[in-house]
Amino acid sequence: MKKISLSDPFLNKVEKNFLVNCYNSTFISSVGKNVEKFENEIKKYVKSKFCNACINGTAALHICLRVLNIKKDDEIIVPSLSFIATANAVLYNNAIPVFMDSDKFLNISEQKTINFLETQTIVKNKTCFNRKTKRPIKALIVAHMYGRPSEIKNLIKVCKKKNIKIIEDAAESFGSFYNKKIHTGLKGDIGCFSFNGNKIITSGGGGAIVTNNKNYYLRAKNLINQSKIKNIDYIHNELGYNYRLSNLHASIGLGQISKLNKILRNKKKIFNFYRQALRKFRSFTILENPKNCICNNWIILLKILNKKINYKALIKKLSKHGVETRPIWYPLTNQKHLKRYQKYKVNRAIIDHKSTLCVPSSAGLKKKELQKVIRCLKKYD
Numbered sequence: 001m002k003k004i005s006l007s008d009p010f011l012n013k014v015e016k017n018f019l020v021n022c023y024n025s026t027f028i029s030s031v032g033k034n035v036e037k038f039e040n041e042i043k044k045y046v047k048s049k050f051c052n053a054c055i056n057g058t059a060a061l062h063i064c065l066r067v068l069n070i071k072k073d074d075e076i077i078v079p080s081l082s083f084i085a086t087a088n089a090v091l092y093n094n095a096i097p098v099f100m101d102s103d104k105f106l107n108i109s110e111q112k113t114i115n116f117l118e119t120q121t122i123v124k125n126k127t128c129f130n131r132k133t134k135r136p137i138k139a140l141i142v143a144h145m146y147g148r149p150s151e152i153k154n155l156i157k158v159c160k161k162k163n164i165k166i167i168e169d170a171a172e173s174f175g176s177f178y179n180k181k182i183h184t185g186l187k188g189d190i191g192c193f194s195f196n197g198n199k200i201i202t203s204g205g206g207g208a209i210v211t212n213n214k215n216y217y218l219r220a221k222n223l224i225n226q227s228k229i230k231n232i233d234y235i236h237n238e239l240g241y242n243y244r245l246s247n248l249h250a251s252i253g254l255g256q257i258s259k260l261n262k263i264l265r266n267k268k269k270i271f272n273f274y275r276q277a278l279r280k281f282r283s284f285t286i287l288e289n290p291k292n293c294i295c296n297n298w299i300i301l302l303k304i305l306n307k308k309i310n311y312k313a314l315i316k317k318l319s320k321h322g323v324e325t326r327p328i329w330y331p332l333t334n335q336k337h338l339k340r341y342q343k344y345k346v347n348r349a350i351i352d353h354k355s356t357l358c359v360p361s362s363a364g365l366k367k368k369e370l371q372k373v374i375r376c377l378k379k380y381d
Contacts, residue, residue, distance in 0.1 A: 004373060006324045007198040007299060010263050010363040015255030022251040032247030034254055041257045046183035048210040050217035053245040054224050057171040057194025060207035061089040063243065064167045064190045067219045070095050074138040075130055079108035080333050080349040082143040086169050087332045099333050099343040105290050106328065106352060107150035108142055114158050116344045121162065128162040139165045144173035144184045147298035148290055152187060165189045174200050175264050175296035185210045195253055200296050201260055203253030206245050266363040267297035274300050277374045283309060283381045302357045311354055314380060321376045326358045
C-alpha cells in the first residue's frame with residue numbers, strides 16, 4: 001500500500017538539469033553563480049531590496065537576531081505555537097523568550113500581545129522593560145503558521161512606540177502575501193524563509209534572510225561568511241558563522257522557484273478540494289485562511305470538531321490506511337527546556353494543538369489520492 005505523504009517536494013527534470021550543470025562546472029560548494037542567482041530570484045519574487053541565502057531557516061533566524069544586536073538576557077517575545085527553531089534561535093543568542101498565545105489561525109495573538117505590551121511593560125530611555133522581570137524587551141518574532149500571514153497591523157504600531165524590532169519567521173510562508181501585494185517577511189524589520197525538503201519550494205536544505213535595510217543586509221552577509229573581511233588574508237572582524245548556502249543547493253532552489261506559480265496553483269486546488277469535500281462532515285472541517293491575504297496553502301489543516309475524537313488515535317487509524325497525518329507543532333511552552341520561561345495567558349494554543357491535524361498537502365497529489373483521504377476520514381465522521 002503506497003503511503004500518501006504529508007508534504008513531498010515537487011521535483012522533475014528541471015532541478016536535475018540545474019544540478020548537472022552545477023556539477024559540471026565543479027563549483028559545488030559555497031562559491032558559484034547559482035547562489036547569487038537564487039538570491040536575485042527571491043528578491044524579485046518577494047520584492048525586497050536585499051536577500052542573503054544561507055544553509056537553513058534556523059540559521060537565518062539566528063542571524064536575524066544577531067543583526068539586531070540582541071544581547072545576553074535581552075527578552076524576545078515569541079509565539080507559543082511554532083516550530084522549535086523559533087525559540088531555540090533566541091536561546092542561541094543567550095536571550096530569553098517570553099511566550100504569547102495564538103489566535104484562531106494559530107498565529108501569535110495580536111490582541112493578547114498588545115495587551116501584554118500595554119499593561120506589563122514600561123519604556124525608559126527609549127528601551128522597553130518587562131515590569132515583572134525588569135529585563136529589556138528588544139524584539140518580537142512573528143511566525144506565519146503553515147503559510148497563513150499573521151495579523152500584525154496594530155502590533156507594528158505598538159512595537160514602534162515601544163522601540164521593539166519585529167522579526168518575521170516566514171519559514172513556512174514563501175508565496176504568501178498581505179493584501180495581495182506585501183510578501184510576508186517584509187512588514188517587519190527583517191524576515192527569513194526556510195527551503196527545507198517539505199516546504200513550498202525546496203533547495204534540499206537552505207534558507208534566506210530578506211530586508212529593505214542595507215545595514216542589516218551587510219551585517220547578515222558578513223556574519224554568514226564567518227565575518228571575513230579580507231578573503232585572501234583570512235581576516236575576520238568578529239565572531240561569525242559558516243552559514244553559507246552551497247552552489248548545489250542553490251541549483252535545486254533555482255529549479256524550484258521557476259515552478260513556484262504552478263506549485264501555488266496546485267496547492268490552492270488542494271485547499272479548495274478539502275474545503276468542498278468536508279462541507280457536509282459533522283466531525284471535521286478545514287482551518288480557513290485569513291481574509292485580505294494570499295495564502296500559499298503550504299499545509300492544509302484539519303479541525304476536529306467532535307471532542308470525542310482523540311487526535312493521537314485518529315493519526316494511528318489513518319496511518320493504517322496509508323494516510324500520513326501529523327499534529328500541529330507542540331506548544332513551545334510545554335517543551336521541557338522552555339517551561340521555565342514566562343508565558344502570558346497561553347491557553348488557546350494548548351486547546352488547538354489537541355484538535356488540529358496536518359493532512360496530506362503535497363503539490364503533486366492526484367485527485368484519487370485526495371479522494372482516498374476523504375474516504376478514510378468519512379469512516380470516523
